Amino acid sequence: MAKLSLMFEEKLVKEVPVGSRPVRIGRSPDNDLVVDNLAVSNDHARVYFEAGRLVVEDRGSLNGTFVNDLRVERATLHDGDSIWVGKHHIKVDATGDAPLPYESGRKTTAPMINETMVLDTKVRRDMLQQAAAMGERTQFAAGRIRVPTIVVLSGRTDAKEYVLTNKLTTIGKSAMATIKLRGWFKPQMAAQINQRDDGYYIGSGDKIPIVNGVAIPGPTRLNDGDLVELSGVRLNFIVRE
Amino acid sequence: MQISSGGATHVGMVRTNNEDCFRIVSPLNLFVLADGMGGEAHGEVASALAVETVVKHCIEGGENPSAPLLGEAKPGLTPKSRRLLSAIHLANQKVFQSAEEHPEQQGMGATLTAAWIDGPQLSVGHVGDSRVYLLRTGQLQQLTSDHSLVAEQVRRGLLTATEAEQSNLQSVLLRALGTQAQVEVDVEEVGLFPGDVLLLCSDGLTRMVTEPEIAGTLQAEPIPQSAAEKLVQLANESGGIDNVTVIVVSFRPEPKGWFSWLRRGAQKSEGGNGSAGGK
Numbered sequence: 435m436a437k438l439s440l441m442f443e444e445k446l447v448k449e450v451p452v453g454s455r456p457v458r459i460g461r462s463p464d465n466d467l468v469v470d471n472l473a474v475s476n477d478h479a480r481v482y483f484e485a486g487r488l489v490v491e492d493r494g495s496l497n498g499t500f501v502n503d504l505r506v507e508r509a510t511l512h513d514g515d516s517i518w519v520g521k522h523h524i525k526v527d528a529t530g531d532a533p534l535p536y537e538s539g540r541k542t543t544a545p546m547i548n549e550t551m552v553l554d555t556k557v558r559r560d561m562l563q564q565a566a567a568m569g570e571r572t573q574f575a576a577g578r579i580r581v582p583t584i585v586v587l588s589g590r591t592d593a594k595e596y597v598l599t600n601k602l603t604t605i606g607k608s609a610m611a612t613i614k615l616r617g618w619f620k621p622q623m624a625a626q627i628n629q630r631d632d633g634y635y636i637g638s639g640d641k642i643p644i645v646n647g648v649a650i651p652g653p654t655r656l657n658d659g660d661l662v663e664l665s666g667v668r669l670n671f672i673v674r675e
Numbered sequence: 676m677q678i679s680s681g682g683a684t685h686v687g688m689v690r691t692n693n694e695d696c697f698r699i700v701s702p703l704n705l706f707v708l709a710d711g712m713g714g715e716a717h718g719e720v721a722s723a724l725a726v727e728t729v730v731k732h733c734i735e736g737g738e739n740p741s742a743p744l745l746g747e748a749k750p751g752l753t754p755k756s757r758r759l760l761s762a763i764h765l766a767n768q769k770v771f772q773s774a775e776e777h778p779e780q781q782g783m784g785a786t787l788t789a790a791w792i793d794g795p796q797l798s799v800g801h802v803g804d805s806r807v808y809l810l811r812t813g814q815l816q817q818l819t820s821d822h823s824l825v826a827e828q829v830r831r832g833l834l835t836a837t838e839a840e841q842s843n844l845q846s847v848l849l850r851a852l853g854t855q856a857q858v859e860v861d862v863e864e865v866g867l868f869p870g871d872v873l874l875l876c877s878d879g880l881t882r883m884v885t886e887p888e889i890a891g892t893l894q895a896e897p898i899p900q901s902a903a904e905k906l907v908q909l910a911n912e913s914g915g916i917d918n919v920t921v922i923v924v925s926f927r928p929e930p931k932g933w934f935s936w937l938r939r940g941a942q943k944s945e946g947g948n949g950s951a952g953g954k
Contacts, residue, residue, distance in 0.1 A: 508835065550712040550804075550878075552784055552851045553824065601818045601863050602809065610795050610866025623868050628816040631829040632836050637814045653814055 436488055438481060438517075439525040440467045447522070456482035459519060460493070473497050473520035481511070481524075488528050490517055494658030494673065507655065581674040582634055582656075584627075589667025590616035598634060603627040605664070606639060615665055624665045628653065634671070641665050676869055677929055678704055678792060681900025682922040683907045687879055688915030694718030695877050695920035696726045704792040705733050706922050710805050710877040712851070713774075713783030721785040724773060725766040725852050729789055729800075732762035749862065755791050756798040756862050763787055763800045763852070763860045770853025784851040788819060788875055790924070792867070799863040803851050806881055808889070809865065810872040815890040818863050822850035845882065869928035872899075876906070879919030883910040899923040 438457055440447040450457055450466050458465045460478040469478070475495035482489060488511040492499040500518035501509050511517070513528040582598040592614040596603070605613040606623040615624060621640035628635050636643055637653040644663040645654055656662075662669040680701065686693040694711035696719070709725045711718030736742050736758040744757055746764035766787060774780045786803025799807050804821040820826060824847040825839040834842070852858060867873075872893050880889070888909060896902035903921045910919040 550710070550786075550846045550848060550851075552712075552848045552854045600865070601820070602816055602865050604866060604868075608866070608868065610868065612866075623811075626811065626814075626816070628814075630817065630836070631820065631826050631839075632832075637812070637816070639812055 436483075436529065437527045438467065439527070440469065441523050441525060442521070452481060452483065452488065454483070456480040459517075459524070460495075467524065469519055469522050471520040471522065474522070478519050479517070481517070481526075487511075488526065492657070495519070496659050507657070579675065582629075583672045583674055584613060584662075585670040585672055587661075587668040587670050589665075591667060592616065598627060598629065601629045604639070605669075613669075615667060617666070620665055625662075627656070636662060676795060676867065677927040678924060679899050679927070680706065680922065680924040681898070681903045682706075682920070683900075683903040684920040685907045685911060685915070685918070687918050688911050690916075690918055692716060692719060693918045694722055695879070695918040696722040697875075697920050697922055698726050698730050699922060700730055700734070703733060703737060705730065705789070706791075706873075706875055706924060707787070707789045708805055708875045708877060708920055708922055709788070709852070710786040710803065710879075710918070710920070711783065712785065713780065715779070717780045717783040718785070720773070720780060721770050721783040721853055724770055725785045725787050728766040728769045729759075729762040729787065732765050733758055733791065736762070746860065752862060753793065753796060753798060753864060755793045755796070756800070756864055759789055759791050759798050759800040760860055760862050763789065763802060764858070767802075767852045767858040767860075768856075771856055774853060782854075784854040786848070786877070787852045790873060790875060790922075792924070795867045797865045797867050797873070799861075799865070801861045801863070802858055803848055805875070805877045807863075808874040808876070810874065810890055810893045811868065811870070813890065813894065815874075815886050815893075818865060820861065822861075823848050845878075867926055869926055871926045872902075873922075873924040873926075874906075875922040875924075877918060877920040879915070879917035880906055880910050880921055882917060883913040883915065883919070893923065897925070899925050 436452040437449055438452060439449045448467060458480055459467045460476050461469060461474045462476040477493045478495040479493055479499040480491050490501060490511055491508045498505045501515055511526045511528060515526040517524040584596045586594050596613050604611040604623055605625045607615050607620040608622040623639040624641045625639045625643045626637050634656045635653040636656055641664045642649050646661055656671040658673040660671045680699055682697050682699050684693060684695050684697060697708040699706055707726050707729050709722035711722030713721060744761040746760055774783050786805045788805040788807055789800045790807055791798045799818050801819040804823045807818040809816050809818055824844050825834060825842045827849055828834040829836055829839050850858060892905050893902050896905050902923045906921045907919050
């Protein structure tokens, strides 16, 4: 069975096997791997099997989850990888088998469907359920209602809080903007937030937004708790449940 | 804002019939695109019927704003969005009824994507996996959610976006026009800015051409008609496994002064005016 070893410097702190339940990593004591360090979020990351592969998923932590020096939101793990959370790291031993009897060969053997087709409600339910059988946790995630919100921390805007309900949210002085900036010399369209299937992405407009202290190089996915600064306003992206 | 538009459709390099259909209604600034399905040429019937119904209902709504509205009235929508929503519900009924009345048309359906521009306000109505994109400050942003199985799996966190692009099940839709008596229609409202470029396309484009390539082409070709033709050509050069249809709409700031007033007269004849059928 695959296992995770929590290390501090070169000392082993704790070892846990990865079973059919996800391994929860974070600062709060109800985690499977408790990392007692202020740089670690309460619910920081999870490791679990999906379609026979070991996957690490960042839970929207403030300081991020790193796999071999690379910051990740979600990544497939390989034997010998190291997951870094704060100053601790977790060694990955993926030599064991996946506990879920999910046949990962299904995807490659499924016939290519060229003709567009529509699933009727029953077939659709079955297929989604089958897909969900890959991991029950993802079904839980879908069941919760998540409300992405922008909270204004400082600066002049027309409201203090905005719930992101549209595919595209514009930030600027323009009358067409959703998040309206007030004051002189504010750009008409400072930045924009686009909802994609896998999350909310902030992109530049007339200004380049600064997310968690770093000017974004291109459209960047927002994580729960991210701090956005632009044109004299500070915004907090929060996903409420 | 000055609006100019162009559209193109092509059967692709593999298929023998084009089941896509589009219409540009310049006087209304209404743009409608549908991708039909169901074998034996019935996909063509479905997409054409859907497009015609939407266009007709929107024109009638323009002449008589108090004409009855179909479907659930969502609060807070502009009159144009409500009319568009109603038009798509009506199109669903028409395609569904036609399939009920003609047994040989059983199983036919269509995706439908429509954009209606009213001043700086854009209304988008959508069912299926055709897409609307907005190119703004060099970024291509999708304004519609695909109603496909793989997209739903990405939203539920079961697949990554990359895995979805490689999936064999991309053609499986969860929602389409005309397959059920009732359909849920997505509506989006977006404020437009000068310099924005709008793109409506069938999946024949997005399966063949990557988003960066699309963005690059739209930026390199400022004339909507040339951009639309170039995108169709790119899809065919990359294999053209499906019918491909593209509508490009660009918004330019209203020019000021008498010199530009003269030029505006010349530009009127250049844009994609009138309506284009999708064969």
